[in-house]
Amino acid sequence: MIFVRAVVIACLIPTSLGLWPQPQESKHGNKTVWLHPSAKFTYETEPAEDVEVTNYFSPFGGFDGVRDFLQIPWLMQDHHGDKPLPSVDRLIRNAIKRTQKEIRSSKFVPWKFHPRNELFEPVQNKQDAVIRQVNIREKATNIPTEKIRDFIEGSENYQIKISADGEATITSDSPIATLRALQTFLQLFYTHSSGSGIYTPHAPISITDAPKWRYRGLNLDISRNSFMPQDLKRTIDAMASTKMNRLHVHATDSQSWPLDIPSMPSLAAKGAYHTGLVWSASDLWDLQLYGLERGVSVFLEIDLPGHTASIGYAFPDLVSAFLEEPWHTYTLEPPSGQIKLNSSAVYEFLDKLMDDLLPRVSPFTRYFHTGGDELNLNTYLLDETVKSNNSETIRPLLQKMVMHVHNKIRDAGLIPIVWEEMAIQWNLTLSSSSSSSNKPDVLVQAWRESAAVKKVLEKGYRTIFGPGDAWYLDCGYGSFFNPKPNSTTVRRPFLDWCAPLKNWRYMYVYDPLAGIPKDLQPLLEGGEAHMWSENVDPIVMDAMIWPRAAAAAEVLWTGPRTTEHIQDASYRLGEWRERAVIDSGVGASVVQMTYCLMREGSCEA
Structure with a gap:
């Protein structure tokens, strides 16, 4: 009788999308949908044609082989020596492939977020829906393309929809929005501990998202x-x-200058x-x-004119009060020294x-x-300028x-x-x-x-x-x-x-x-x-x-x-932390004790 009651309580515990950061709007159900191991990701941009993202052999060091070599417009004209920059289109297509790889190679099994010994994982069977294709549709964008950097300044609005029958669609306002959507899409899926597949237990899913600040x-x-x-x-x-x-x-900063400036190697x-x-x-x-x-x-950041003592190791004549003692007369942290203010x-x-x-x-x-x-003003008493x-x-x-x-x-x-x-x-x-x-x-x-x-x-x-x-x-x-x-x-x-x-x-x-x-x-x-x-x-x-x-x-x-958001945030942030540690090798600190993440009892005070 006690065992049955425990199972009932576990089933009543609410589940939520473990997304970080939290989307502006999201809805989800409780149906399991599997991601097919060979699921295709298609990328359609207005008004371009729909092109399937395929892994090409890459003999040219990071680009997609013959396709990039032959299609000159795919390369921008910014160069560093003999290093060409990929186009925005190429960046996004590479990001799609990277997302596919990260989802398929993930080792994250969310056992910490379910009561101990609960059988929380779905059983793979023919009745569950399977995602065989993820359709990415990107709207036309008017952001400048003179420099590849500008794509980050585009609208970041996107939508994700995954139906209970396995239809998956990403709609985005721009290339950077597509990238943000992919970062969310990855967090929707878990790896089965048996190694039998990748799934989301939350279908149907609907997400509409955009940032508060740019x-x-x-x-x-x-x-x-x-x-x-x-x-x-x-x-x-x-x-x-x-x-x-x-x-x-x-x-x-004052302590070191680690950045090579080729015109001034010293x-x-x-x-x-x-x-x-x-x-x-x-x-x-x-x-x-x-x-x-x-x-x-x-x-x-090259901090000026304070925090510049390290310039003095190579160019002492440019720095006032360089290594002067007592240092705390001339700076908040040792060593002392600031570039001169009125020197040609x-x-x-x-x-x-x-x-x-x-x-x-x-x-x-x-x-x-x-x-x-x-700025330390006493430094300029020793600045002859x-x-x-x-x-x-x-x-x-x-x-x-x-x-x-x-x-x-x-x-x-x-x-x-x-x-x-x-x-x-x-x-x-x-x-x-x-x-x-x-x-x-x-x-x-x-x-x-x-x-x-x-x-x-x-x-x-x-x-x-x-x-x-x-x-x-x-x-x-x-x-x-x-x-x-x-x-x-x-x-x-x-x-x-x-x-x-x-x-x-x-x-x-x-x-x-x-x-x-x-x-x-x-x-x-x-x-x-x-x-x-x-x-x-x-x-x-x-x-x-x-x-x-x-x-x-x-x-x-x-x-x-607000404080009212903290309880839910602890679960979602805890899930983000597990992914970061397990899949990205980030040594992030603990968010909360495992007992609390398992929701076996209240950890509120």
């Missing part, structure tokens, strides 16, 4: 500790699965921690293409840097971040330098991004005289606290949110400083400035719209979670980023969440 980012610092391309590629895979679309690479040769930890031009090219293929725009040699360096770097990144992204945070720590003296020099670099960025067809201090603390004029309200000329990133978001918006700038009191992933792991004897600054328990740790639930209920008047909300471009790397390296990065960044990703895609 900018959904992660900031990763690769300069304070060393990270290599494979670490960021793994991060991009996880970002893509949560529909994040901007990877902001904080590429250089910069990384002397500024990186080790010659084996330098990112080559080819590394950067490959990473940006890898991101673009997955719908993630990878862009760089510095301007020559910046021009050479931008002329080298901007043409290499512009094929892949619309953005370039120039930093601008945490300034000899002052008076902000009124420094401000016009800062204005001149920022606008000079931003104009170079605009000339390269990119949008500059700066930290909030440039707008709030220094009150610089950041938009160019030719800027249009319909096209963002500069983006300002608010970081210190939630209140800063409103301050930036009130100045009329398009704004990226992600403040330290909500979305800083490095908080709560402790200070990296060692205490001096009898120190009154670094004391037990040696906390960092933004402690405590922001767990996934806290990040999940951060409301970017709280306190923001409705008339200012259209200026919110989106947001970023931040992973600063004083206490992070490739060994621990996955567990520190995920699943907390995924919690931020749902806020960015679906919209603000």
Whole structure:
């Protein structure tokens, strides 16, 4: 009798689509539909003809053999040396094949999400429907195609329908919407533990989806500790699965300059921690293409004029207060040093840097971040071109330098991004005289606290949110400083400035719209979670980023969440985490105890 009752209770437990981020609208049933091992994915674009996606032998290193070789229009005209960029059409067709492969190779069996010993898996039989073809229909798009990067800016609206009899259709507004739909489609299916097939237990399924914000980012610092391309590629895979679309690479800082600048080879040769930890031009090219293929725009931050001590290892004459002691007189973190503000040699360096770097990144992204945070004014007492720590003296020099670099960025067809201090603390004029309200000329990133978001918006700038009191992933792991004897600054328990740790639930209920008047909300471009790397390296990065960044990703895609959403979110995020660990090799932290995920009893308090 007890056994029978347990079975009845298990059957009454509601099931939901384990999708992350949550779609805007979804409906589902409880019929099992199997995905045929040889199911065809067709891709129809208006007004092009329907073409079956087939795996071709590829002797040309990543393209589809004879078909790409013969059809010249399939290749764009952007080049890096002898490296051609694939067309948008080719990117999507490759993404379809990648999705097929990932679904078929998945090892994810969702046993954690059912009561223990429950027979939750369907029995494969001839009565269940089978998906033999997935039809992808993409509407015509008017987005610019001059550069392949532009496809990411298209409409991301899509629909997925899977009928109880096995008819599967994806309808999308653009190539990037097709990519987002594929990322959702993959999450609808599970692998049977017997190895007998792949199925969804939720048919019929109807999903209509679109993002809340266009900018959904992660900031990763690769300069304070060393990270290599494979670490960021793994991060991009996880970002893509949560529909994040901007990877902001904080590429250089005072501690190291790991980025090779071919026109100035000594910069990384002397500024990186080790010659084996330098990112080559080819590394950067490959990473940006890898991101673009997955719908993630990878862009760089070269922080200026602060956080620039590492330039001094190669060019000491360009840096004021380089390695000066005591360091805390001249900077917030060692080593001290900032590029000089009124030096013609510095301007020559910046021009050479931008002329080298901007043409290499512009094929892949619309953005370039120039930093601008945490200037130390005492540094300029030692700058012979300034000899002052008076902000009124420094401000016009800062204005001149920022606008000079931003104009170079605009000339390269990119949008500059700066930290909030440039707008709030220094009150610089950041938009160019030719800027249009319909096209963002500069983006300002608010970081210190939630209140800063409103301050930036009130100045009329398009704004990226992600403040330290909500979305800083490095908080709560402790200070990296060692205490001096009898120190009154670094004391037990040696906390960092933004402690405590922001767990996934806290990040999940951060409301970017709280306190923001409705008339200012259209200026919110989106947001970023931040992973600063004083206490992070490739060994621990996955567990520190995920699943907390995924919690931020749902806020960015679906919209603000509340505490009422947390219970359901724990199951869906838990399922995302299992897929990430099992199928993508992402070492994400635990979302919730297995007992809670099994829904055997309440884990609410």
